[in-house]
Amino acid sequence: MGILKLSGITMKFGGVVAVNNLNIDVEKGNIEALIGPNGAGKTTAFNTITGVYTPTEGSVYFNDEEITGIAPDKITKKGIARTFQNIRLFKNLSVLDNILIANHLHIKSNFLSSTLRMPWSRAEEKYMKKKSEMLLEKLGLLSINNEKAHSLPYGEQRKLEIARALATDAKLLLLDEPAAGMNPNETEKLAEFIRTIRDEFNLTILMIEHHMDLVMEISEKIYVLDFGHLIAEGTAEQVKNDPKVIEAYLGVEEDA
Amino acid sequence: MITNKKNTLFRKLNILTVIIAIILLYLIDSDIVGNQYIKRILNLCAIYTIVSVSMNLVNGFTGLFSLGQAGFMAIGAYTVAIFTVPVELRESIFYVVPQNPVLSQIQIPFFPALLIGGLLAALVAILIGMPVLRLKSDYLAIATLGFSEIIRIIFTNIKTITNGALGINRIPAIPSLELDNFNISFGPMWSIFGIAALSVLLISLLVNSSYGRAFKAIREDDIAAQAMGISPFKHKVMSFAIGAFFAGIGGGLLASLLGTVDPKQFYFTMTYNFLLIIVLGGMGSISGTVIASFIVTAGLELLRFFDEPLTLFGVNIPIFRAGLRMVIYSILLMVLVLFFRNGLLGQKELSWNAIIGWFKNKMPSHKKSEGGAL
Numbered sequence: 314m315g316i317l318k319l320s321g322i323t324m325k326f327g328g329v330v331a332v333n334n335l336n337i338d339v340e341k342g343n344i345e346a347l348i349g350p351n352g353a354g355k356t357t358a359f360n361t362i363t364g365v366y367t368p369t370e371g372s373v374y375f376n377d378e379e380i381t382g383i384a385p386d387k388i389t390k391k392g393i394a395r396t397f398q399n400i401r402l403f404k405n406l407s408v409l410d411n412i413l414i415a416n417h418l419h420i421k422s423n424f425l426s427s428t429l430r431m432p433w434s435r436a437e438e439k440y441m442k443k444k445s446e447m448l449l450e451k452l453g454l455l456s457i458n459n460e461k462a463h464s465l466p467y468g469e470q471r472k473l474e475i476a477r478a479l480a481t482d483a484k485l486l487l488l489d490e491p492a493a494g495m496n497p498n499e500t501e502k503l504a505e506f507i508r509t510i511r512d513e514f515n516l517t518i519l520m521i522e523h524h525m526d527l528v529m530e531i532s533e534k535i536y537v538l539d540f541g542h543l544i545a546e547g548t549a550e551q552v553k554n555d556p557k558v559i560e561a562y563l564g565v566e567e568d569a
Numbered sequence: 570m571i572t573n574k575k576n577t578l579f580r581k582l583n584i585l586t587v588i589i590a591i592i593l594l595y596l597i598d599s600d601i602v603g604n605q606y607i608k609r610i611l612n613l614c615a616i617y618t619i620v621s622v623s624m625n626l627v628n629g630f631t632g633l634f635s636l637g638q639a640g641f642m643a644i645g646a647y648t649v650a651i652f653t654v655p656v657e658l659r660e661s662i663f664y665v666v667p668q669n670p671v672l673s674q675i676q677i678p679f680f681p682a683l684l685i686g687g688l689l690a691a692l693v694a695i696l697i698g699m700p701v702l703r704l705k706s707d708y709l710a711i712a713t714l715g716f717s718e719i720i721r722i723i724f725t726n727i728k729t730i731t732n733g734a735l736g737i738n739r740i741p742a743i744p745s746l747e748l749d750n751f752n753i754s755f756g757p758m759w760s761i762f763g764i765a766a767l768s769v770l771l772i773s774l775l776v777n778s779s780y781g782r783a784f785k786a787i788r789e790d791d792i793a794a795q796a797m798g799i800s801p802f803k804h805k806v807m808s809f810a811i812g813a814f815f816a817g818i819g820g821g822l823l824a825s826l827l828g829t830v831d832p833k834q835f836y837f838t839m840t841y842n843f844l845l846i847i848v849l850g851g852m853g854s855i856s857g858t859v860i861a862s863f864i865v866t867a868g869l870e871l872l873r874f875f876d877e878p879l880t881l882f883g884v885n886i887p888i889f890r891a892g893l894r895m896v897i898y899s900i901l902l903m904v905l906v907l908f909f910r911n912g913l914l915g916q917k918e919l920s921w922n923a924i925i926g927w928f929k930n931k932m933p934s935h936k937k938s939e940g941g942a943l
Contacts, residue, residue: 384800386798386799394796396856401793402790403794411669413779414782414794414797417779429774
């Protein structure tokens, strides 16, 4: 069994079935992708994994432990971190603060000892700062650690959001359209970046993406969703030639 | 090296400021400078500082639009009133409905009573906060406003505990701390300013700790904060309760300073004074709030001039009458909201660096020589 397993996930909103009986098994250490046309239910699937929605039916397992319906903050504590389709940084705070906030979930001091700057809280704070700076240095963001998040260029903001997710010490990273709004050149760099962090931090990555070249280039396994159904899964080669996938993306070929 | 030198300079300036403040406090407290009126206004300023900074923690730093501050102050004020009035005076104060027989035998010294008041306010905040903090923005404001009115109405009606609408008077003044060996006595002003300084210090330490960063994260984007493993609910309740604790402390000090409490004091309009202060000072700026507390509280007193009849060159100016003060106050409020939406300092804090920078900018000679860099 893989690191993340969705078994029979169904998500209904009133009469609309956004995700229907979805089964996914993400292998540890892989980069895998969830693709599909607009409205196929990809983000809904993400939201059932991260606890934003409790699925109508089915279960989510992370490292063989059932996490269905747990609150998002508890799921992050277990080791699943995400980014958002429309970047959600803490805009008015500095780059370093953004990263430090992602360290807060593991804090051991309570608010009193933290406020009173007890020796162990000082040590913890110092450790958090050092860890954050090391992360920023690894990702090449240390030179801008005092800038406000909203003042960064778009590409850097995407990068910072991934960095922030990494700072939670996640084992599984969910990226929701990391390349949205990027030009081919930036997308190329992003592919390299995703691969690097996977190797460096021993991550498993599951992403939603519309840039097919990015998906085909870096994912070991691809799941294709259409109208809430999983219509295909496999390697880039397998999925690319699957008639159902072609149909979903391009429509049925009319008989002459 | 240069930053090191600057830091030692700033540290010296800080120490100097504290020393000047202590000397001023000594001069005013021992009646060498000023008079009772000035003393009273300054004490009020310090108490308003405590409550405003605590409100800024909730509204400015955690991003919760809460208007319940008057309610929490009432809890602190009544706790101090009920427990510090000497037992032998109780009967003459509760002359319509006698006080609860158990309570009427309990008398606690001022400082423990003050602490209990703060803790009770925090406890009530936790109980209220658990259902109410699930609401957002305007809805939360309405719910907290309602809560503060409920507290006031409860206090008006539990006559055996609070003496109802009559209120409790003859509350003893904040005790002076005597140092007999040195023949020095620290009057109530020292306690009020001491507690105010301590409150501001504690809140700014909290705001700059990891928990403070979590509060700010919730203010910036609570969905992202939760995705980063921060429980918005737990941290909102925490901030709300800490804010209520300091509001309770402020209320307790106020009760003792005025010597009397009654439910009408804690009408919801009181909360608007604090709202004005934190908006003027800057939501998310502690130093801004402290400055604004002094400006607004002292300003409201100075504006009393407008409430008195004015005769210029033998002509009585008709608009100078009771009520004009509030008109001017409201106009100032509108100007503030229209032109200074971020307040004095926005989310920034006052620092020596900023002050020196500001003065440098004002000096034309510097502007000429360094203008090219900007």
